[in-house]
Amino acid sequence: MSEGGTKEQSRRWFLRAAAVGGAVAGCFAHAYAWTRSLVPNVLYEPPKKRKLGAPTRFPEGPTYLQEEKIFVVRTGATLRALSAICTHLGCTVGAEEKGFHCPCHGSSFDDKGVNTSGPAPRPLPWHPLTLRAGTLIVDLGAEVGPDVTLDAPLPKRKRRSRRKGTNK
Numbered sequence: 001m002s003e004g005g006t007k008e009q010s011r012r013w014f015l016r017a018a019a020v021g022g023a024v025a026g027c028f029a030h031a032y033a034w035t036r037s038l039v040p041n042v043l044y045e046p047p048k049k050r051k052l053g054a055p056t057r058f059p060e061g062p063t064y065l066q067e068e069k070i071f072v073v074r075t076g077a078t079l080r081a082l083s084a085i086c087t088h089l090g091c092t093v094g095a096e097e098k099g100f101h102c103p104c105h106g107s108s109f110d111d112k113g114v115n116t117s118g119p120a121p122r123p124l125p126w127h128p129l130t131l132r133a134g135t136l137i138v139d140l141g142a143e144v145g146p147d148v149t150l151d152a153p154l155p156k157r158k159r160r161s162r163r164k165g166t167n168k
């Protein structure tokens, strides 16, 4: 066999291997694209309805819940849920003696969540509360007026023992 024939065979082998390799790579790319199309492009978010536990765990006044970014406000036997997200640029507001204050740009809100000063353009939203099987549930995806409340049992007070000198 001549040297030119060997070079020709080598070139043919290379071209054939490149064609087969390209075809296999194309099949894998197509299979990946098809498989990926079965998985939807969805942004998974936490559920809007959250369990908050027993209503008796909330004392009088506002209680901040960091995970939900809300205040559960108890007034006697009624509960309400107020968003702690400032309506200006979304900072977390803090509770004060009479209302709420945003530390970022100084907006103030009264005890009903109404903006009273600063750049906040609107009141803090209230979220509906429901009681299911003894568990308080807040719906962060819905809003209600500030006068919508939920009647809930009061926290249990610790009893003082009247008996003295007993170990029971």
Ligand code: FES
Residues within 6 Å of the ligand: 086, 087, 088, 089, 090, 091, 102, 103, 104, 105, 106, 107, 118, 119, 120
């Ligand atoms: S983010 Fe609250 S005042 Fe700007």
